[in-house]
Amino acid sequence: MEILDGKKISNQIKDEIAAEVSKMKTRREKVPHLAAVLVGDDGASLTYVGSKVRACERIGFESTLVKLPASTTEEELLKEIEALNSNTDIDGFIVQLPLPSHIDEQKVLLAVDPDKDVDGFHPANFGKMALEMESFIPATPYGIMELLDRYNVETSGKHTVVIGRSHIVGRPISILMSRKGNPGNSTVTLTHSRTQNLEAFTKNADIIISALGVPNFLKAGMVKDGVVIIDVGITRVADDTTKKGYRIVGDVDFEEVSKKASYITPVPGGVGPMTIAMLLKNTLLARTRQKVRINK
Numbered sequence: 001m002e003i004l005d006g007k008k009i010s011n012q013i014k015d016e017i018a019a020e021v022s023k024m025k026t027r028r029e030k031v032p033h034l035a036a037v038l039v040g041d042d043g044a045s046l047t048y049v050g051s052k053v054r055a056c057e058r059i060g061f062e063s064t065l066v067k068l069p070a071s072t073t074e075e076e077l078l079k080e081i082e083a084l085n086s087n088t089d090i091d092g093f094i095v096q097l098p099l100p101s102h103i104d105e106q107k108v109l110l111a112v113d114p115d116k117d118v119d120g121f122h123p124a125n126f127g128k129m130a131l132e133m134e135s136f137i138p139a140t141p142y143g144i145m146e147l148l149d150r151y152n153v154e155t156s157g158k159h160t161v162v163i164g165r166s167h168i169v170g171r172p173i174s175i176l177m178s179r180k181g182n183p184g185n186s187t188v189t190l191t192h193s194r195t196q197n198l199e200a201f202t203k204n205a206d207i208i209i210s211a212l213g214v215p216n217f218l219k220a221g222m223v224k225d226g227v228v229i230i231d232v233g234i235t236r237v238a239d240d241t242t243k244k245g246y247r248i249v250g251d252v253d254f255e256e257v258s259k260k261a262s263y264i265t266p267v268p269g270g271v272g273p274m275t276i277a278m279l280l281k282n283t284l285l286a287r288t289r290q291k292v293r294i295n296k
């Protein structure tokens with residue numbers, strides 16, 4: 001069994017990007033600038049956005065955090081997005097999800113300029129991704145593809161079972177794994193809450209990508225020997241013995257399942273850190289494209 005070490009690989013990627021930024025600075029070019037919009041004070045969102053901003057600082061990007069109260073109206077948020085769209089100093093930005101329930105998420109995602117949409121959530125980017133055109137790939141699925149690539153995990157012709165059809169993980173990763181290319185070329189089954197007899201699928205899977213959000217859901221009896229496990233679950237479970245008062249638990253019963261797996265991602269330290277690294281990669285890409293477009 002080999003651990004797919006997202007912490008280690010994400011640090012490598014960040015070092016690679018930092019080297020690029022260094023070169024940009026030597027050439028006196030503008031460095032990439034990422035903005036993140038955070039509405040409300042959800043604890044997990046604060047942690048994730050905080051990590052994103054810190055990562056920017058570490059690798060030499062500029063960053064802007066737009067922190068808005070939970071009471072922000074949809075109209076106010078759309079105005080902020082318009083300001084970021086037209087701010088030529090900002091190369092890319094994200095609106096951290098989930099949003100408060102009084103705000104229409106679809107409207108918000110549609111308002112983001114697709115050229116600055118480093119989350120890859122705008123339908124223009126999502127559609128391009130499905131059609132194998134160049135686009136921004138959503139950071140979490142992109143991070144999974146990058147992990148599989150850097151560990152040379154064979155995906156071609158393999159049966160990949162995805163658990164969960166969310167717009168930010170399950171749906172896009174099912175598309176990416178079935179696309180032509182490497183990683184890719186997989187035979188994909190997308191399972192979800194209405195799937196009957198899930199075990200019949202997971203037991204037949206060469207690769208399982210679980211993005212469900214139910215702690216320790218996937219047990220050893222549900223998988224075959226040699227399976228590749230990608231655990232995207234990150235649920236906070238109350239734990240008085242830790243400093244923060246909680247610990248993070250994945251969808252996979254790591255203790256049991258790791259004994260049967262050929263490769264497995266840990267939680268924490270697996271897909272989470274990769275998400276942040278790939279967001280930075282997309283921001284670098286946004287900067288490069290911007291430069292080509294307006295030749296500045």
Ligand code: L34
Nearest residue numbers: 047048094095096097098119139268269270272273275
């Ligand atoms: N717009 N919303 C937008 N873009 C995204 O790409 C996200 N996501 C998801 C939630 N909402 C979003 C993230 O950034 C999930 N996500 C994310 C980012 C980072 C980590 C986990 C999820 C992460 O760093 N996880 C660490 C543990 C962090 C902790 O202590 O809580 C890990 O090792 O898994």
